[in-house]
Amino acid sequence: MEGSDLKDEQTYFLTRTDEWIWKKARELGISRRRFLGLLAAGAITAAGGSLLQKPRPGTAAPAPSELVVKPTPPDLFYDFGSNKEMRWEVMTNRGYVVPNELFFVRNHTRTPRIDVSTWRLRVEGTGVSQPLEFTYDDILNMPAVSVVRYVECAGNGRSFFERAYGKRASGTQWKLGAIGVAEWTGVPLRELLERAGLKRTARDVMPEGLDDLRVRRPMSVAKALEPDTLVVFAMNGQILPPDHGFPVRILVPGWIGVSNIKWVGRIEVSEQPLYSPWNTDSYVLIGPDYKSQPPAKGPILTYQNIKSALELPWDGEIPAGRRLVRGRSWSPFGKIVKVEVSLDHGATWQLATIRDPNAARTWARWDFLWDAKPGFYAIRVRATDEKGNTQPFRVPFNEQGYLYNAVVGHPITVK
Amino acid sequence: MRRRLLYILLSLNLLCAVGFTSPGATAPPGKPKVVEVVVREFEIVPKEIAVKPGEVLFVVRNTGAIEHDFAIEDAAAKSVARIAVIPPGKQEELRVALRPGLYTVLCTLPGHKDAGMKGMLNVQDSSS
Numbered sequence: 172m173e174g175s176d177l178k179d180e181q182t183y184f185l186t187r188t189d190e191w192i193w194k195k196a197r198e199l200g201i202s203r204r205r206f207l208g209l210l211a212a213g214a215i216t217a218a219g220g221s222l223l224q225k226p227r228p229g230t231a232a233p234a235p236s237e238l239v240v241k242p243t244p245p246d247l248f249y250d251f252g253s254n255k256e257m258r259w260e261v262m263t264n265r266g267y268v269v270p271n272e273l274f275f276v277r278n279h280t281r282t283p284r285i286d287v288s289t290w291r292l293r294v295e296g297t298g299v300s301q302p303l304e305f306t307y308d309d310i311l312n313m314p315a316v317s318v319v320r321y322v323e324c325a326g327n328g329r330s331f332f333e334r335a336y337g338k339r340a341s342g343t344q345w346k347l348g349a350i351g352v353a354e355w356t357g358v359p360l361r362e363l364l365e366r367a368g369l370k371r372t373a374r375d376v377m378p379e380g381l382d383d384l385r386v387r388r389p390m391s392v393a394k395a396l397e398p399d400t401l402v403v404f405a406m407n408g409q410i411l412p413p414d415h416g417f418p419v420r421i422l423v424p425g426w427i428g429v430s431n432i433k434w435v436g437r438i439e440v441s442e443q444p445l446y447s448p449w450n451t452d453s454y455v456l457i458g459p460d461y462k463s464q465p466p467a468k469g470p471i472l473t474y475q476n477i478k479s480a481l482e483l484p485w486d487g488e489i490p491a492g493r494r495l496v497r498g499r500s501w502s503p504f505g506k507i508v509k510v511e512v513s514l515d516h517g518a519t520w521q522l523a524t525i526r527d528p529n530a531a532r533t534w535a536r537w538d539f540l541w542d543a544k545p546g547f548y549a550i551r552v553r554a555t556d557e558k559g560n561t562q563p564f565r566v567p568f569n570e571q572g573y574l575y576n577a578v579v580g581h582p583i584t585v586k
Numbered sequence: 587m588r589r590r591l592l593y594i595l596l597s598l599n600l601l602c603a604v605g606f607t608s609p610g611a612t613a614p615p616g617k618p619k620v621v622e623v624v625v626r627e628f629e630i631v632p633k634e635i636a637v638k639p640g641e642v643l644f645v646v647r648n649t650g651a652i653e654h655d656f657a658i659e660d661a662a663a664k665s666v667a668r669i670a671v672i673p674p675g676k677q678e679e680l681r682v683a684l685r686p687g688l689y690t691v692l693c694t695l696p697g698h699k700d701a702g703m704k705g706m707l708n709v710q711d712s713s714s
Contacts, residue, residue, distance in 0.1 A: 238651060252674045253652040279697055280627065280652060339670030341655045341694050383627075384697035429696070453696035457665075468663075570665065571694070 238281045240413040241272060249348065253278040257348035260484040263497065267528065267536065268319065269351035271407050274415065277324045277349060280383040282414045283434050290381075290418055290436065292402070294363050298373030298392070298440030303366060307418050310358055310404055317356040318399045318424070320532050321501050323475050324349035325427035325454055329572035331579055335565070340572025347480040347579070350501070352533050354408065355422045357401035364395060364440060375445040378421045378432040388429055388454070389445035399424050399532070402435070424532040425503035427472045427573070429454055453571060460567035469569070476576040477502035477560045479510065479552040486582040493542045498523070500554035501534035509555040510537045516580070517551055517564075531557075549580030618643040618681055623691070625672060626650035628701035630691055636708045637684065644680040648672040654693045656680065658707060661688055668694070684709045 238253040249256040255276040257269065265273075276282075287307045295302035327349035332340040343349075364376070369392070376395040379387035394400060401422040404411055411417045416433030423430040429449055439445065446466055455469040463469055479500040483489065500507045510523040521539060529535040555561040566577045618641035624631040627650045646656045646669060656678070657668035666689065667682040686709050693703035 251653060278652075279695075341657075341668065341670045343653060344671060384701055386697060448697050448700050452694070452699065570668075572670075 239276050239278065240282050240284075241276075243276065247273060248275075249346070251343045251345075253281055254343045254345075254349075256343075256345055257351065258484070259346075259348055259480050259482050260487070262499075263482040268353050268407055271353070271409060271412050271415070274351040274353065274406075275324070275349050276414050277343075277428055278382070278414070279386050283382050284413065285381060285418055285434055287418050292363075292419065292435060293437045294367040294440065295437070296440040297442045298370050298376070299364065300368030300370060301366075303363070305363065307404075310402060310419060313358040313362055315356055315358050315404075316398070316401070317354055317405075318401070318422070319352060319354050319528075319530075320399065320422060320424040321350055321352045321534055322422070322431050323351075323428050323478075323501075325429060325472055325475070325573045326571070326575075327428075328478065328575035328579070331575050331577065332566075332568055332572050335577065336568045338568070340568070341570055342572050346485055347478065349428070350478075350480075350534075352501075353406050355401060355403045356405035356408075357403035357419070357422060359398055360400045360402055360421065360438075361396045361398070363402060363438070364392075367440070369440065370442065372442045373440050374443065375441050377439045377441070377445045377447065378435045379437040379439065380432050381434040381436040386429065386432060386449060387439075387447045388432065388449040389447065390423060390426065390430060392440075394423060394426070397424075425474055427454060427475055430473075454573065455571070456569045456573060457571060458567060458569040461569060472573055475503045476574050477504070477507075477554055477556050477562055478576045479554045479562065481550060481552060481581045483550075483581060483583055486584075488584045488586055489543065491543050491545050491585050493540065495538050496541050496550075497536065497538045498552060499534045499536050500552070502554070502556035502558075502560060503532055504560055505531045505557035507535035507537075507554050508557050510535075511553045511555075512539050513551040513553075514541070514548055516549065517578070520553070523552075543585040545585050547582070547584050549582050551578050551580050553578050617641075620645060622647070623656065624649050625654040625656060625693060625703065627652060628693075628698055628703050630656075630693065630703050630705045633705040634708070635691065635705065636710070638711060639684055639686050639709055641681065641683050644669075644682070645677060646672055646680065647677040648674055650674055653695065654698065654703070655695055657692055657694045658682065658684075659690045659692065663690070686710050 243255040247261050257273055257275040261273055292305040326342050327345050328347055329340050329342055330344040330346055373392050375389045377387050377389040379385055403420050403422045406415055419435050420433040421431055450471050451467045454472045455467045457469040461469045481498040500510050506529050511520040512523050513520045523537040523539040526536045553562045562576055562578050564578055566575050619637050620643045623646045625648050648654050651674050654672050655669055658666040660666050669678045669680050672678045689707035691705045691707050692699045
């Protein structure tokens with residue numbers, strides 16, 4: 172018989188809540204603490220009942236048919252259906268990383284809702300001697316590291332091809348907000364591959380997502396073994412949100428965004444080169460300046476390139492007067508060493524001041540003082556990294572609109 | 587009589603809506619043949635289109651929930667014409683002059699063709 176303290180309403184409620192938590196955690200095969208963490212992150216709403224669900228005002232739990240899980244209101248994001256672009260002005264006066272709720276979303280279809288109790292990660296293929304299957308707890312109990320890196324869609328900046336060439340490139344018409352920097356926590360992919368008996372003859376590694384299209388894209392074993400190529404389970408100190416790959420995603424720093432496969436359920440390791448539509452038909456350069464490279468339709472993309480963005484509204488208004496204008500630049504090849512700004516259509520350039528931290532494969536913040544007089548401006552920014560890569564003034568057209576990193580005039584009206 | 591004419595017009599419109607255009611329906615000079623196409627996850631409707639050589643206006647509606655595009659490739663998989671992006675719920679048009687031959691219509695967004703978004707476009711004279 173239960174104790175008389177259950178007469179107290181609060182004690183009764185807390186006791187029942189605790190019982191429910193234990194029951195749900197047991198059903199999912201995870202610890203109570205982990206269950207609570209997942210619940211707090213909204214990662215297992217489908218597994219939970221109504222007992223602990225206290226929706227925040229205006230943020231009802233999304234129906235499975237919705238394309239993304241997190242709220243993406245128009246004052247924070249540009250809406251492209253399953254893709255959501257971060258508005259750069261929301262990063263004004265923020266810290267170094269992009270908070271999870273502001274991070275851009277690039278979904279090839281919709282965010283899948285993964286049941287972590289049945290989820291498994293298989294590592295298999297001709298390139299391993301001992302194929303293995305990992306549970307979520309297996310992953311969480313392995314040695315983990317945290318790194319700060321950017322993830323950027325290969326098509327970030329795609330809309331500027333139309334401005335430059337008068338014709339659109341295929342795909343989401345991003346401006347420059349398909350990028351984000353986060354602290355990613357996860358297990359080095361090397362650890363999983365070695366446990367599965369990675370062969371010396373292995374050549375390619377291909378993570379595969381559990382989304383509708385089974386998005387998959389290979390990388391070299393050399394890239395897979397880099398210390399910051401991770402099987403990520405946490406983002407900015409929180410359990411990886413559903414829209415960003417829960418339960419795990421791959422982090423492939425420096426490489427194009429699609430390499431960072433979300434919702435991974437399988438990793439194929441092969442002694443033969445691997446191909447998928449994501450490195451033969453798409454994420455290749457097709458255009459008059461590029462030749463086909465069978466079986467791919469054009470040069471296959473790997474690394475991103477150097478770019479910059481201003482923390483200002485696009486084609487917005489700001490009041491006249493002296494102000495500090497901020498922005499960020501990033502390069503996969505090294506630290507940013509120089510950022511130049513032009514307020515007169517490129518006739519003259521001034522140096523912006525770069526702020527710490529400033530490291531490779533993430534971004535550098537910078538700012539400059541501007542005594543803004545009324546008028547219309549197209550602010551141009553040009554960054555250079557420590558390897559000597561500088562943003563160009565022209566990028567050859569490619570049909571799928573990748574790697575647009577030319578200097579862009581950011582329109583702004585001063586009133 | 588007027589009602590009968592309306593019925594015929596509606597029927598023709600419906601035929602266009604399902605997209606299988608008759609090779610015998612010659613477009614008058616200067617007026618392109620109109621072909622209506624629906625794109626959605628993950629199919630192109632209709633899967634087979636037949637038209638006569640000449641100007642064709644493709645009216646492509648995205649009834650899906652995510653972005654798509656619409657491209658025409660020749661038998662060598664070379665791009666002939668395309669609509670770069672069709673947002674969900676929107677309609678875009680593509681006017682193109684087609685020579686006789688077999689073409690593929692497809693969505694070139696990553697993974698969409700392999701998921702089923704492709705169809706056949708047969709351009710031929712009715713006499714051939």
